[in-house]
Amino acid sequence: MVTVQKRPGGAGVRRLRNTSLQLKIVMAVTGAISVLYLVLHMIGNLKIFLGRSELDTYAEFLRTVGEPALPYSTLLWIIRVVLTVSIVLHIVSATILARRAARARPVRYAATPKTPGSYAARTMRWGGVIILLFIVYHILDLTTGTLNPNGVGGAVYDNVVSDFAPSRWYVTLFYTLAVVAVGFHLRHGIWSALQTLGHSSGARRHAQKVTSTVIAVVLTVGFLAVPFAVTFGLVA
Amino acid sequence: MYSDFTIGDPVVDTAAPEGPIEDRWEKRRFGVKLVNPANKRKMKIIVVGTGLAGGSAAATLAEAGYQVASFCYQDSPRRAHSIAAQGGINAAKNYRNDGDSVQRLFYDTVKGGDFRARESNVHRLAEVSVQIIDQCVAQGVPFAREYGGLLDNRSFGGVQVSRTFYAKGQTGQQLLLGAYQALERQIDAGRVEMHSRHEMLELVVVDGRARGIVARDLVTGEIETHLADAVVLASGGYGNVFYLSTNAKGCNVTASWRAHRKGALFANPCFTQIHPTCIPVSGDHQSKLTLMSESLRNDGRIWVPKEMGDLRPPQEIPEDERDYFLERQYPAFGNLVPRDIASRAAKNVCDAKRGVGPSGLGVYLDFADIIERTGRDAVAAKYGNLFEMYERITGEDPYTTPMRIFPAVHYTMGGLWVDYDLQSTIPGMFVVGEANFSDHGANRLGASALMQGLADGYFVLPVTIGDYLASNHLEPVDPDAPEVGEARKTVDDRIRKLLSIDGTRTVDSFHRELGHIMWDYCGMERTEDGLxxxxxxxxxxxxxxxxxxxxxxxxxxxxxSLEKAGRVADFLELGELMCLDALHRNESCGCHFRAESQTEDHEAKRDDENFGYVAAWEYAGAGEPPVLHKEDLNFSYVHPSQRSYK
Amino acid sequence: MRLTLKIWRQSDADATGTMVGYQVDDADEDMSFLELLDVLNEKLILSGDEPVAFDHDCREGICGSCSMVINGHPHGPQKATTACQLHLRHFRDGETITIEPWRAAAFPVIKDLVVDRSAFDRIIQAGGYVSVPTGAAPDAHATPVPKVHADRAFTAAACIGCGACVAACPNGSGSLFLGAKITHLGELPQGQPERDGRVVRMVEQHDAEGFGGCTNTGACTVSCPKEIPLDVISQLNHDYIAATSGRGRIA
Structure with missing residues (x-):
C-alpha cells in the first residue's frame, strides 16, 4: 500500500483526455439538438393528415427554401450535417463514457436487487443502440428509398402509405418499438441533460421530470400517429 | 499484586508564566524563542492522531513551514472519533450580549472541573476560544445561523449564558472536516506526509528526548521507524478500557501508554466522564454504546416507577406512581443537573431495583409533557433526527413510548501529564487534546472538549513547540542507534508473543471482562473494597x-485481531493504574465519586486540603509499584467551593 | 434468529476472492449488523479460522468507515442508515444474507470487505478546502451568510465520505461525493475566491482516480446514508461549466 499519499500527476498538471463531465456536456448539447430536430420532424410528419399535396409540397419546400440565394437543398444539407455531427458526437461520447464506466465498475455484485440506477442505465445504453439501428433502417427506407416498396424520390406520401400498408404490419411493429425506445430515451435524457447542464434542483426536479415525460409522450404519440393511421386505413 | 505505590518528588510546571492571569498567555507567547523560517523547513515533527487536536496541529505546523509526518489508524484522517461529537463548541464571543466573557468561561470551566484543573491553562483556553470560531468559520464550517445571517448560539451543559456554537447535532464532524481539509491542503503542498492505516506502537527516546516512533503499517504489517525532531501525541482518550463506551471501536491508549512506559507521567487516570443520556445495553452482543445528545434533557423528564420491580409498560403507570427523581432531589436544576450528578442518580435508582427495560439498567426520558404542550411537530423539528436514531437502534418510537437511557463512559479527563507548553515529562514529546490531562479537571462541561482540542492544535502547540525546537540543538538521529533498535525489538517481540500464545480465548472476551471489572468497581461509584x-x-x-x-x-x-490484542494488552495495564489512582484519591470530586467521601445527604464531598493536587504517575517497571508525583493546584482567581445543585 | 451469511473472502489485494457461506444460529434481533459479524468472527477465531476483515469504527453512523454491500444494497436495504446502525430486526429468521465489499476500480479491495478509499482523500487534496492558514481569519461575524445558503452548505457538508454512492453507481462514479464538497464550499462566501479552480481540479482528480462519469441514474442518492440530494451533482456541473466556459469568477 502506498503510505505517502500523493496525488497522481500532482497539482496543476493538465490532463489531455476529456473529463467525463465534458463528455456529458457534449451529450447533453447534442441530445438537445436532436430533440429540437425531432420536434420539427414530427410536425412535418403530421402534415400527412392534411393530404398528399400538403406533405409533398412541404417536402419540396425543405429543398427549395432559400432559393435562389442558396442552392437547391442547402438548408436540408445543413440540417443533415449538423444532425449527423451531433449524433456521431453523442454516440462517441456515450461509448467513451460506457467504456470508462465498465472500467470503473469491473466487478459485478453477486446480489443484484432492482435498483433505480440499473433501470435508467439500461434504457439509455440499450435503447441508444436500438435507436441507432433504427435510424440506419429509417434512412434506407424513407430517405434514400432503398428498402421502401414504393421508393420514389419526392413522393413522400406514397412512400409512407406503401411502407405501412396493413400487409406490412411487421414494419409498423418495428417502427413502434423503435419510437417507444426513443420515448424512453427522451424521458430520462431530457431531464438528464438539464441536470448535466446544471439546471436542476430539488425544487425543480419534479416539474422537470414531468416536462421530460410530457415531451417524450407527445413525440412518441406524434410519431406513431402516422404509421398507425396508415396501417389501420385512416390514411390511404 | 501491586495495590501499592510509592511517593516521589512533586512535579512542577516550570513552563507556566507568573503574573496576572489575563497576561500569562501573552507573556508566554512573547517569551518563546522563535525558529528561523529557514530552519523550520529542516525540522520534522511527527503527529500521531488526526482528530481535532492532531489534525489541526499537523495542518498548522505545516503551514508554519515545518515538515510534518501525520499518522492515523483509520483509513482516512477524516474518520478520527472527534467526528462523533454532537453538541457544540464553546467560545466566549458574547455575541448574545448576555454577560459572557473570557473571565466567565474561565470561571465556569474551573468550577465545572470541580477545582482539579490548572487556572493558567483554563484561562488560556477561554482566551483562545474566540479565535477558534473565527478560524473555523473562515474554513467554511457551516455553523447554524439565524435569519440575519449571523451565527446562532445555544446554552448547553447547564451554564447560564448562550455561548455554544453548533452545526445541528454534527458539530464535531463539521469542525473535524475543517481541520481535515486544512490538513489535506498541506498534504497536497507536500508539507505533510500522511500515513493512514498506521498505528504507533512505540516511542523512540534518544538521549532522554523523544525522537521518533515505531509504527505498524496495518495493511502490510511492516514495522516502520519514523524519526523526527519532536513527537506530538494526539491519540485521544482511553474510555474503551471499559469495553462499552461511546468511543469508536478503534480508540485506544496504546500510543499514550507506550509513552508512559518510556517515562511520561500519566495524570489523573481515574477521572472518567460517564454521560447520563446513552441508549441502554440490549444484550451480551453489545459492542458499543450510543450517546443521545444532552440537549434532550432540556425538554425530557427523567423518571422511574416508585415501586421496585414494577414491570408495567410505562404508559400504564399512573402519574402518582412515578418518581421524577432528579426533579425531586435537585429542585433548583431538576433534569438539567451536571452530567456526573445525573449519571449517579440514575445508577442509584437502578441499584435500588427500580430501573426499567429488560436489563433493569435504564431510566425513562419522557417527552409526553412537551409533546402535549407544544405538539408533536414542534418536538420533531427540534429533536427529529435524534428520535429517528433512537428508533433505528431500539425499534421503539419515542413519540409514543418514553426513551430508555442509561449512563455510559464518554470521555476521559485524565491523560499524559503536560506542562503549560503541553510538553510531557519526556522532552520533545508534546501531548494535545483528550490525550493530555490538562484543562478539564475532574469533570468536563459540555461543549468544551472540541474547544480544547482545537485550542491545543491550532493555537497553543504551534507556538510552544517552537520554543523547544529553537532552544535545543538537535542532531539527526542515527537510524541504527541502539535506542531505535531496542524500540523496534520491543514491538517485534510483543507481536511475536501475541501470535505465538495460540490459546483458547478471544481478545474480545478479555476486553469484555476487563470492561465489566472497570464498570463495576471503577465506574460511577467507587469504594475502597471494590477497587x-x-x-x-x-x-x-x-x-x-x-x-x-x-x-x-x-x-x-x-x-x-492482532491490532485489538495489542490495544487490550495495554488496557489491561492502564486499568490497574486507574483503579490505583481511584483508590488513592480518597475524596469525591467531579466524576470521581468515592462512597467513603460523601455528605450526609449523599452528595460528593471534596477534600481540597488532602487532594488539591494532580496525581501524576510514573511507570517504575513491570511489576514494580508506580511512583506518585503530586502537582499542587493553587486557586487565586476562582475560590474552591462545594458544588450544590439543590 | 438463525441466519445464513454469504460473505466475500479475499486474503489480500492480489488474491482472487470468493463467496463463502457461514451459518449463525444465535443472532439476536437487537444486534446491529456489525455485531452479527462480531459474533461470527468470535466463532471463526475459536475454530481456528481467520475472522472476516471489515472496516468499522464509530458504530454510530458518522465516521464513514463501515462499507459493505448487503443483499446488493450499499449499507443494506434500510433508508438513510449505515451498516453499523442497521439492526437485525429488519431481517427474517432463516434469511440468507449476501455481504460484499464496495465494488469500484477506484476502491480496490485490500482484504475481505476492506477497500482502499484513499482516492477520496486525493480528491479533497485537489481543492476541497478553503485556503486559510491558522491565525489569518477575520472575526466570525465579519461576513454574514444568508440562512438558506448556510443550510444548503450544511446539507451537503453532512457527507461522511463512506463511498456508498460509488458502490451503488452503475458507472462507479464519485460525483455525489464530489458534488457535495463543491456545493458545501460553493454556497459559502468563504469558498468563493477559489471556486472555479477548485471545481476544475477536483473533477480532473476524480477522473484520474478511475471513477466513471455520472449518468444521472440517482442510485447514489438512494444509497446515501446521509441522504445527500442529487442537486449537488447539478451544482457541480453548473460550477464546472461556469469555470471552464470563461463565465467563472476567477480562473
Missing part, C-alpha cells in the same frame, strides 16, 4: 491474557 478487588481481578485477568489469548492470522497482513 482493591478490581486490582486483584485485573492482575489475574492480565496473567490469563498472556497465557490463553488466541490471536489468529499472521503479522504480515491486515490483521484486525
Amino acid at each position: 482493591r478487588k478490581a486490582l486483584d481481578l485485573i492482575a489475574e485477568l492480565r496473567r490469563e491474557f498472556w497465557r490463553t489469548v488466541k490471536v489468529p492470522g499472521s503479522a504480515a497482513t491486515l490483521n484486525q
Whole structure:
C-alpha cells in the first residue's frame, strides 16, 4: 500500500483526455439538438393528415427554401450535417463514457436487487443502440428509398402509405418499438441533460421530470400517429 | 499484586508564566524563542492522531513551514472519533450580549472541573476560544445561523449564558472536516506526509528526548521507524478500557501508554466522564454504546416507577406512581443537573431495583409533557433526527413510548501529564487534546472538549513547540542507534508473543471482562473494597491474557485481531493504574465519586486540603509499584467551593 | 434468529476472492449488523479460522468507515442508515444474507470487505478546502451568510465520505461525493475566491482516480446514508461549466 499519499500527476498538471463531465456536456448539447430536430420532424410528419399535396409540397419546400440565394437543398444539407455531427458526437461520447464506466465498475455484485440506477442505465445504453439501428433502417427506407416498396424520390406520401400498408404490419411493429425506445430515451435524457447542464434542483426536479415525460409522450404519440393511421386505413 | 505505590518528588510546571492571569498567555507567547523560517523547513515533527487536536496541529505546523509526518489508524484522517461529537463548541464571543466573557468561561470551566484543573491553562483556553470560531468559520464550517445571517448560539451543559456554537447535532464532524481539509491542503503542498492505516506502537527516546516512533503499517504489517525532531501525541482518550463506551471501536491508549512506559507521567487516570443520556445495553452482543445528545434533557423528564420491580409498560403507570427523581432531589436544576450528578442518580435508582427495560439498567426520558404542550411537530423539528436514531437502534418510537437511557463512559479527563507548553515529562514529546490531562479537571462541561482540542492544535502547540525546537540543538538521529533498535525489538517481540500464545480465548472476551471489572468497581461509584478487588481481578485477568489469548492470522497482513490484542494488552495495564489512582484519591470530586467521601445527604464531598493536587504517575517497571508525583493546584482567581445543585 | 451469511473472502489485494457461506444460529434481533459479524468472527477465531476483515469504527453512523454491500444494497436495504446502525430486526429468521465489499476500480479491495478509499482523500487534496492558514481569519461575524445558503452548505457538508454512492453507481462514479464538497464550499462566501479552480481540479482528480462519469441514474442518492440530494451533482456541473466556459469568477 502506498503510505505517502500523493496525488497522481500532482497539482496543476493538465490532463489531455476529456473529463467525463465534458463528455456529458457534449451529450447533453447534442441530445438537445436532436430533440429540437425531432420536434420539427414530427410536425412535418403530421402534415400527412392534411393530404398528399400538403406533405409533398412541404417536402419540396425543405429543398427549395432559400432559393435562389442558396442552392437547391442547402438548408436540408445543413440540417443533415449538423444532425449527423451531433449524433456521431453523442454516440462517441456515450461509448467513451460506457467504456470508462465498465472500467470503473469491473466487478459485478453477486446480489443484484432492482435498483433505480440499473433501470435508467439500461434504457439509455440499450435503447441508444436500438435507436441507432433504427435510424440506419429509417434512412434506407424513407430517405434514400432503398428498402421502401414504393421508393420514389419526392413522393413522400406514397412512400409512407406503401411502407405501412396493413400487409406490412411487421414494419409498423418495428417502427413502434423503435419510437417507444426513443420515448424512453427522451424521458430520462431530457431531464438528464438539464441536470448535466446544471439546471436542476430539488425544487425543480419534479416539474422537470414531468416536462421530460410530457415531451417524450407527445413525440412518441406524434410519431406513431402516422404509421398507425396508415396501417389501420385512416390514411390511404 | 501491586495495590501499592510509592511517593516521589512533586512535579512542577516550570513552563507556566507568573503574573496576572489575563497576561500569562501573552507573556508566554512573547517569551518563546522563535525558529528561523529557514530552519523550520529542516525540522520534522511527527503527529500521531488526526482528530481535532492532531489534525489541526499537523495542518498548522505545516503551514508554519515545518515538515510534518501525520499518522492515523483509520483509513482516512477524516474518520478520527472527534467526528462523533454532537453538541457544540464553546467560545466566549458574547455575541448574545448576555454577560459572557473570557473571565466567565474561565470561571465556569474551573468550577465545572470541580477545582482539579490548572487556572493558567483554563484561562488560556477561554482566551483562545474566540479565535477558534473565527478560524473555523473562515474554513467554511457551516455553523447554524439565524435569519440575519449571523451565527446562532445555544446554552448547553447547564451554564447560564448562550455561548455554544453548533452545526445541528454534527458539530464535531463539521469542525473535524475543517481541520481535515486544512490538513489535506498541506498534504497536497507536500508539507505533510500522511500515513493512514498506521498505528504507533512505540516511542523512540534518544538521549532522554523523544525522537521518533515505531509504527505498524496495518495493511502490510511492516514495522516502520519514523524519526523526527519532536513527537506530538494526539491519540485521544482511553474510555474503551471499559469495553462499552461511546468511543469508536478503534480508540485506544496504546500510543499514550507506550509513552508512559518510556517515562511520561500519566495524570489523573481515574477521572472518567460517564454521560447520563446513552441508549441502554440490549444484550451480551453489545459492542458499543450510543450517546443521545444532552440537549434532550432540556425538554425530557427523567423518571422511574416508585415501586421496585414494577414491570408495567410505562404508559400504564399512573402519574402518582412515578418518581421524577432528579426533579425531586435537585429542585433548583431538576433534569438539567451536571452530567456526573445525573449519571449517579440514575445508577442509584437502578441499584435500588427500580430501573426499567429488560436489563433493569435504564431510566425513562419522557417527552409526553412537551409533546402535549407544544405538539408533536414542534418536538420533531427540534429533536427529529435524534428520535429517528433512537428508533433505528431500539425499534421503539419515542413519540409514543418514553426513551430508555442509561449512563455510559464518554470521555476521559485524565491523560499524559503536560506542562503549560503541553510538553510531557519526556522532552520533545508534546501531548494535545483528550490525550493530555490538562484543562478539564475532574469533570468536563459540555461543549468544551472540541474547544480544547482545537485550542491545543491550532493555537497553543504551534507556538510552544517552537520554543523547544529553537532552544535545543538537535542532531539527526542515527537510524541504527541502539535506542531505535531496542524500540523496534520491543514491538517485534510483543507481536511475536501475541501470535505465538495460540490459546483458547478471544481478545474480545478479555476486553469484555476487563470492561465489566472497570464498570463495576471503577465506574460511577467507587469504594475502597471494590477497587482493591478490581486490582486483584485485573492482575489475574492480565496473567490469563498472556497465557490463553488466541490471536489468529499472521503479522504480515491486515490483521484486525492482532491490532485489538495489542490495544487490550495495554488496557489491561492502564486499568490497574486507574483503579490505583481511584483508590488513592480518597475524596469525591467531579466524576470521581468515592462512597467513603460523601455528605450526609449523599452528595460528593471534596477534600481540597488532602487532594488539591494532580496525581501524576510514573511507570517504575513491570511489576514494580508506580511512583506518585503530586502537582499542587493553587486557586487565586476562582475560590474552591462545594458544588450544590439543590 | 438463525441466519445464513454469504460473505466475500479475499486474503489480500492480489488474491482472487470468493463467496463463502457461514451459518449463525444465535443472532439476536437487537444486534446491529456489525455485531452479527462480531459474533461470527468470535466463532471463526475459536475454530481456528481467520475472522472476516471489515472496516468499522464509530458504530454510530458518522465516521464513514463501515462499507459493505448487503443483499446488493450499499449499507443494506434500510433508508438513510449505515451498516453499523442497521439492526437485525429488519431481517427474517432463516434469511440468507449476501455481504460484499464496495465494488469500484477506484476502491480496490485490500482484504475481505476492506477497500482502499484513499482516492477520496486525493480528491479533497485537489481543492476541497478553503485556503486559510491558522491565525489569518477575520472575526466570525465579519461576513454574514444568508440562512438558506448556510443550510444548503450544511446539507451537503453532512457527507461522511463512506463511498456508498460509488458502490451503488452503475458507472462507479464519485460525483455525489464530489458534488457535495463543491456545493458545501460553493454556497459559502468563504469558498468563493477559489471556486472555479477548485471545481476544475477536483473533477480532473476524480477522473484520474478511475471513477466513471455520472449518468444521472440517482442510485447514489438512494444509497446515501446521509441522504445527500442529487442537486449537488447539478451544482457541480453548473460550477464546472461556469469555470471552464470563461463565465467563472476567477480562473
